Amino acid sequence: MNLTSVMENLTLATNHSDCFSVDSASRRRSFLFFYLAIIITAIPSNAFSLYVSWQHIRQKNELGVYLFNLALSDLTFTVGLSLWLDFLWRGVWAHGGYICVLSVYFLFTNFYTSDALLCCIALDRYLAVVHPLKYTSLRKVGTAAAVSVAIWVLVICFNASTITWEDSYQENNKIPVCFDTFLPMSENLARANVVRFFLGFIVPILLVVFSTWGICVAVKSNQATEEQERKRILRLLTVVLFCVLFCFGPIHIMMLLRTLVHCTDVVWFLYAYKFSIAISSLNCLADPFLYCFITRAGQANVNQLILFFQGKQRSKNKGVV
Template sequence: MSLNNTTDCFIDHDLDQFVFPLVYITVIVISIPANSLSLYVSYKHIKRGNELGIYLFNLSVADLLYTLTLPLWVDYSLQHDNWKHGHHLCKLSSFLMYTNFYTSAAFLCCISIDRYLAVVYPLRFYVLRKVKTAIYASGLIWAIELSGNIIILWHEETHSDHSDHVLCYDKHPLEKWKAMFNCGRFFIGFLLPAMLMVFCCQRIYKAIKSNIATQDHDKIRIKKLLLSIVVAFLICFTPYHVVMLIRSITEPQMCEVAKRLFVPYKITMALSSFNCIADTFLYSFVSESARTDMLNAVLIFKKKPKQSSGLKDVNATTVEKEG
């Protein structure tokens, strides 16, 4: 295994053995079936010409790719942060983790902007809400995020500490190049999408509150969608990015700071993995047809043809293009 110089700090890795496996196994068990189901539902929406299906499909793909790397992180944690899978898999796992973080943020932002245009300007900017536009936007997001995170594949990400553990993307204290890179991630990958989401959600809320033409049940559904987007983003990503920014500003070349921030850094990283589960709940509030499709798929999976066929009849009367 290729390793670079030994890290400078002695870090107690016992926390990882208890916290991470439980969190990651929970995410794996729920995320794989939930996001697989989400792929099916979003595909049906794409076939109906609903641009939201494009963003939700890509969101599920990003979540599944990250979830498939979690067994490696479970083993890493059970081994007291001792990576045994080679430096190439370390790079790939780290690359997919951060790609998931920022593609998820970008696609949640796209959903917010799409709903903003649909509610606040229903008769304008229609071209921005076409399926083709959503495909182009999604392709651009993947291109930007993949190229932005490719620096992880260039640098050596396995390090040996004083206890001869092989650490994966966990050098303490933080290296200067990584601290600068993290600051860029915070402002461009986290803060900018967060500001756009809050702006869009606030404008949408004001628009539906004052619009007497919108039915009450539609207002409630839209409010729940907005709330789920904001809550999923803020709970899953904000704690980690706040700690990451503090680390990046204060930690480089300072071992004592690295020791103090290790526990909150690890806990918030574990928390961020729950975005793979939280994203799937968006389907419940996108539209009536999305909710029905999700329920139909679950019933088909359970092999209950009578209930499933009955729900299909209901779905046939409720299918509509959202927007």
């Protein structure tokens, strides 16, 4: 072996090591507190959202089916975040490769079930406003349940075929790392990231924009629609568009860029990539906003909850006096 080959191998080994060791403890801790705040907020809000969406289902409202599955997806992901907190605190993954792959699996399952269900909500509102009498069979609880099951099955199968041990878990210098295994990227992961970008971001954006635009045109031309109802519909679609564009946009752009990044560039890329994942986790907080503050049943349940706690507070104050 000549000197040139030896230097090339040494460079590759050094770069490979840098890919796994560039993140500092201080930056990890900042993400730790961020995710801790999300867990504390998201678990009770999504648990309450399950109750609110169940009220929709009891009223034979197909929207409740999509909202219920959204809350279920968010709760599953949020509970799994506790493993990431431990990883960020220690700096090493202490739970083995199988749990690592499973946690990555939960992450991407939440991404794409939420993504698809948000599209279903937008399309459901589009049919309800633009074609209220034409596609009634598509706006039934049974149809919504079948669509939701299909989404779960398709997402689970897609993740099973694209998430691998090699791309999720590695031990560099006997230091186990989960999901920070950036480079060198396998061909399987590169193809999966391209598919995720188009199916998980571009297609949902087009569907939500199409639905929003169609509803805006229909609402403006329909003078019979009350002003308050118009605002409620537009608020709902604004939150849906925000979730898809802001929560899922950065992570999918970074996934696409990841296929082009070289190992020497990973120092700047690592933090940006982790930041995009942190932004995507905000969908666990944005989704409950759909149930509790925009839909009618959600607003009614929130008001009941507020009145309940106000009544308990008054009773407590009277007892003190």
